[in-house]
Amino acid sequence: MTATAEQLCKVLKAQHPSEPPSSALVATGLATETRRMSHDQVLTWLFKERETVVKEEVAANFLTGVERNQAYLRAALSAYACATHLPQHAFTAQDQLNCQVCSFFKEREVNFIALNRVRFLIGAALFGSPSNIAFQLQEHNAGPKERPGNLDLMVSILDLVRDVPAVTKPKDLLKLLRKLPGIKMSEEEGRGFLDLLGHCGILQTPEHPGLL
Incomplete structure (x- = not known):
């Protein structure tokens, strides 16, 4: 299925992240799995995507996303900004359950339906979540690179x-x-x-x- 951004938004709005993916969502080809990932796995993923990303392409997609009212094109700029100053680090926690550097847990479920909903329906890296940042950068790196027109x-x-x-x-x-x-x-x-x-x-x- 080749769906437009508007069609993808409609399908994602109708899909609750905690429920099995609908046939319509599966047909889009968007990631729908839930994967248990460790803190270190998520950071490895994030830093790999950060090393690949090109700032000028992120900015160009953002401007195009503003022009077209398409959140998914804007999302990587927020993720890039959040990733810029995140240091390499081991899981560090004292009295809390999550890492005091990045707030990710030692292990947790990463829901790709939820990540796609953020990408297409919000277009920003919410709360600086490392899994969200990594996903938005990954999808930008794998996707088309746009050239803005009217600003x-x-x-x-x-x-x-x-x-x-x-x-x-x-x-x-x-x-x-x-x-x-x-x-x-x-x-x-x-x-x-x-x-x-x-x-x-x-x-x-x-x-x-x-x-x-």
């Missing part, structure tokens, strides 16, 4: 971010973003997009600097 929508977003008062709350900025002519984002996708702008340093404060 008017991105310029409108940058103008909005620049012109809003500094005291504007995130929920109010989200409303303004979603009202911009040409923007087609769900509320969840919009929140992910604002997080992505924070990861990239477009939205940042001295207390919360970006990652790039």
Whole structure:
């Protein structure tokens, strides 16, 4: 099955991550398995993809994703930003169950349906999860590399971010973003997009600097 991004989004919206994949989802060819992975396996995966990725191609896909309102093309920029400063490290935990460096557990189930839902429906590396970062970079590396055309929508977003008062709350900025002519984002996708702008340093404060 060769599905459009819109068709993939529709199928993924109808699929609960904890339920067996529907025949429609299986037919898309998207990864649907759940795999138990260790902390070290996930980091090996992440660093392999980070070494392969080309920053300029990530940026070009991001701009194309903004232009086309396609979250999956934007997702790798957030993942790249989060991966940039992540150091090689062993699993390190004291009183908590997860790693104090990257927050991944010593072992856990990695649900690829959930990862694809994040990629296509949100378009950002949520919570800096190493498995999410690795997956978004992997899919970018394996996928087509786009060339952005019209940047008017991105310029409108940058103008909005620049012109809003500094005291504007995130929920109010989200409303303004979603009202911009040409923007087609769900509320969840919009929140992910604002997080992505924070990861990239477009939205940042001295207390919360970006990652790039």
